Amino acid sequence: MMEILLEVQHLTIAYPQNREVVRELNLCLKKGERLGIVGESGAGKTTLAMALAGINNQEQTRSGTVTFYGKQRGIILQNAMTCLDPLMKIKDQLKEVLCKSRKCSKKEAYKQAEDLLEEVGIFPAKQYMESYPFMCSGGMQQRINLAMALAADPDLLIADEPTSALDLSVQSQILKLLKRVCRDRELALILVSHDRKAVSALCQRVCELKAGKLTERTGAEKPGRLGNTLNESHGEGEVLILKNLQKSYGRQNVLQDINLTINTGEIYGLAGESGCGKTTLAKVITALTKADAGEVRAECVQLIFQNVYRALNPVMTAEENLREALRAKYGRRKAKSPWADQKIREALEMVEMKADRGMDRPAQFSGGQLQRLTLARALLLEPKLLICDEVFSGLDETTKEKMKALLKNIRRDQHLSILFIGHDLETLEELSDRMGVMYGGYLVEEGNAGALKNDPWHPYTKKLFRLARGEQVGADSMTPEKEGKSDRVGCPYAGRCPYTTKRCEEECPGSYRQKDLYGERTIRCFLYETENCERESSDIWMHSRV
Numbered sequence: 001m002m003e004i005l006l007e008v009q010h011l012t013i014a015y016p017q018n019r020e021v022v023r024e025l026n027l028c029l030k031k032g033e034r035l036g037i038v039g040e041s042g043a044g045k046t047t048l049a050m051a052l053a054g055i056n057n058q059e060q061t062r063s064g065t066v067t068f069y070g071k072q073r074g075i076i077l078q079n080a081m082t083c084l085d086p087l088m089k090i091k092d093q094l095k096e097v098l099c100k101s102r103k104c105s106k107k108e109a110y111k112q113a114e115d116l117l118e119e120v121g122i123f124p125a126k127q128y129m130e131s132y133p134f135m136c137s138g139g140m141q142q143r144i145n146l147a148m149a150l151a152a153d154p155d156l157l158i159a160d161e162p163t164s165a166l167d168l169s170v171q172s173q174i175l176k177l178l179k180r181v182c183r184d185r186e187l188a189l190i191l192v193s194h195d196r197k198a199v200s201a202l203c204q205r206v207c208e209l210k211a212g213k214l215t216e217r218t219g220a221e222k223p224g225r226l227g228n229t230l231n232e233s234h235g236e237g238e239v240l241i242l243k244n245l246q247k248s249y250g251r252q253n254v255l256q257d258i259n260l261t262i263n264t265g266e267i268y269g270l271a272g273e274s275g276c277g278k279t280t281l282a283k284v285i286t287a288l289t290k291a292d293a294g295e296v297r298a299e300c301v302q303l304i305f306q307n308v309y310r311a312l313n314p315v316m317t318a319e320e321n322l323r324e325a326l327r328a329k330y331g332r333r334k335a336k337s338p339w340a341d342q343k344i345r346e347a348l349e350m351v352e353m354k355a356d357r358g359m360d361r362p363a364q365f366s367g368g369q370l371q372r373l374t375l376a377r378a379l380l381l382e383p384k385l386l387i388c389d390e391v392f393s394g395l396d397e398t399t400k401e402k403m404k405a406l407l408k409n410i411r412r413d414q415h416l417s418i419l420f421i422g423h424d425l426e427t428l429e430e431l432s433d434r435m436g437v438m439y440g441g442y443l444v445e446e447g448n449a450g451a452l453k454n455d456p457w458h459p460y461t462k463k464l465f466r467l468a469r470g471e472q473v474g475a476d477s478m479t480p481e482k483e484g485k486s487d488r489v490g491c492p493y494a495g496r497c498p499y500t501t502k503r504c505e506e507e508c509p510g511s512y513r514q515k516d517l518y519g520e521r522t523i524r525c526f527l528y529e530t531e532n533c534e535r536e537s538s539d540i541w542m543h544s545r546v
């Protein structure tokens, strides 16, 4: 049986005016165990972390006991820079801790400091030894903090929000590093964070701090966007399954081997440049076009298009346009019934339009209002999946923002799944739970929307996000149309990709599944072929190789 390293009994911590943050808390941590403590901000996580680390706070009153059976506790905090002395070189800060804790000479401490920097992945260590903290990036500073904590040879490491101030890609590196260091040193870890997914990925046990009490959470968190409840998927089961879909127009392959699933209540963003096959895909899903091969399983789909001016009958009033949709589905009689009147009122309400606008004709509405009307018409038919094809194009920024909020509300209230097709990556990422990127008829990358934005893997996805940020990228001579030719061999992106090899020109990459910080990533690029990634995929997760 593993030995107990830390035992907390009946711990109560209160601030002035009897504001209790921790109440009668009991906790037990074994040697080498990794425990995650999650909770919302203000739940008292940092107060608890400090108490567990044995750091006193004069403002607090504490009762109960925290018994540590090990030799040393180390702590790393959220804001790495504030933990380092800005006026001291890294080597001097490390040497100071080493001389004190390991009782060694300055010369020995220098060598050990260098080893520690290498252990936390800082290369070349010699160069960083001579740096000041401000010369290092946030991720580097956090690595240095970890090296400082390790300098005291702790048997328990307490990490309080160690990655909150870092971007997604660096977060993943730091968490991976923490896991490796804990494993190599047989170190126990208490990871305190609001980031449930990261904690679940790293820790063997997860507890939630709520109203001063710790409750054990069973089962791992589902992968998804971190810290943004709006963007989390709300449902279960699939509303759309596409398998090995193929479609061509003459010699032009428009859809090639598309596999895609959308879950209930999920918003899936589909990106890609014009001509990559996005709209054809929408048409195939809604049966407006027939696929040449493959399987489409979809439940109650409605589609709204970009051109709202042609979507409604101009000679009918708004209400007549909506009633017409009901007539097509339920028949003339039902479309004239009080039930239909009620449904039309509700649909207009859902899209936040006044019922008295029902008598106006399309020409009397603005672009944004027309978009709401087409949305109301789609919602009338109670779809399970709504496909929005470039619906924000042509709308001004304010209207776009209102439409985004409206879609999010409708998804939440109606439990609706949305396939949102667009080329504005920022909007797609903001709205979506998961995102896919199409190129030359292929789905080249798919994964959690935030993960794709912060750590794109495919060279094309990377380029799209760089363009979206306004960065300069090289011009391409090849168009997706050329790349979709049926006689083309090799990777569809080979003509534009800076990483092209001979193999890329001769062979088309398969679709490889890998694990990233937020779940699963599917990618069509040899750089992420399973054999190439074996070492990383057997670890916790991987990140971009380009």
Ligand code: SF4
Residues within 6 Å of the ligand: 459, 460, 491, 492, 493, 494, 495, 497, 498, 499, 500, 501, 504, 509, 524, 525, 526, 527
């Ligand atoms: S398979 Fe080759 S050409 Fe295609 S994206 Fe990957 S590296 Fe580039």
